[in-house]
Amino acid sequence: MAYELPALPYEYAALEPYIDEATMKLHHDKHHQTYVTNLNGAIEKHPELGSKTPEDLVKGLDSIPEDIRAIVRNSGGGHVNHTMFWQIMKPNGGGEPTGNIADQIKTDFGSFEDFKKLFNETTAKQFGSGWGWLVFDGGKLKVVTTPNQDNPLSQGHYPILGNDVWEHAYYLKYQNKRPDYLAAWWNTVNWDEVNKRFETAQK
Ligand code: MN3
Numbered sequence: 001m002a003y004e005l006p007a008l009p010y011e012y013a014a015l016e017p018y019i020d021e022a023t024m025k026l027h028h029d030k031h032h033q034t035y036v037t038n039l040n041g042a043i044e045k046h047p048e049l050g051s052k053t054p055e056d057l058v059k060g061l062d063s064i065p066e067d068i069r070a071i072v073r074n075s076g077g078g079h080v081n082h083t084m085f086w087q088i089m090k091p092n093g094g095g096e097p098t099g100n101i102a103d104q105i106k107t108d109f110g111s112f113e114d115f116k117k118l119f120n121e122t123t124a125k126q127f128g129s130g131w132g133w134l135v136f137d138g139g140k141l142k143v144v145t146t147p148n149q150d151n152p153l154s155q156g157h158y159p160i161l162g163n164d165v166w167e168h169a170y171y172l173k174y175q176n177k178r179p180d181y182l183a184a185w186w187n188t189v190n191w192d193e194v195n196k197r198f199e200t201a202q203k
Helices: 021-043 047-051 054-059 066-087 099-109 112-124 178-188 191-202
Strands: 130-137 140-147 159-164
Touching: 021 047, 021 066, 054 066, 066 159, 099 112, 099 140, 099 191, 112 130, 112 140, 112 178, 130 191, 159 191
Parallel strands: none
Antiparallel strands: 130 140, 130 159
């Protein structure tokens, strides 16, 4: 198998009460696993692609053979997105941003509160399934959304953080109240990891 499901870096219940254990189990063990399984199935048809990182696959969708391009876009994107998602959260996370990302957020959005408000409002409006993202584009932070499992890498933007607004990410606990989930999610953010990603984005 070319790609593997990464272990969750904490217990399933570690993000309670913001994200419940049952959601984490299903989300990691079933949803993320399915993206990995389907990506591997596609790569079996073009084994030469198996040496690429999942990020490189998603970055270069145009060069993926047409017969598997949609699967790589959806399942490769799903794999990349969720791998990041588990890492940018942690137990006892949240609070004010730290490090360089804190300064950049102030520069580009005015304050952390203004940034959160923009991110939550923008992401709440993503119609149907998708993601909200913080990307670094042209020397500035920007909030964008993508549908389905599309990753900003496919548009040449490195995602610094992202939140999953597929219903599977929140429906068990929050039902139809996506804004409540978005508001609570900030209590899980791992700012050390976000700072690492910001450093990579600047390169
Ligand atoms: Mn998901």
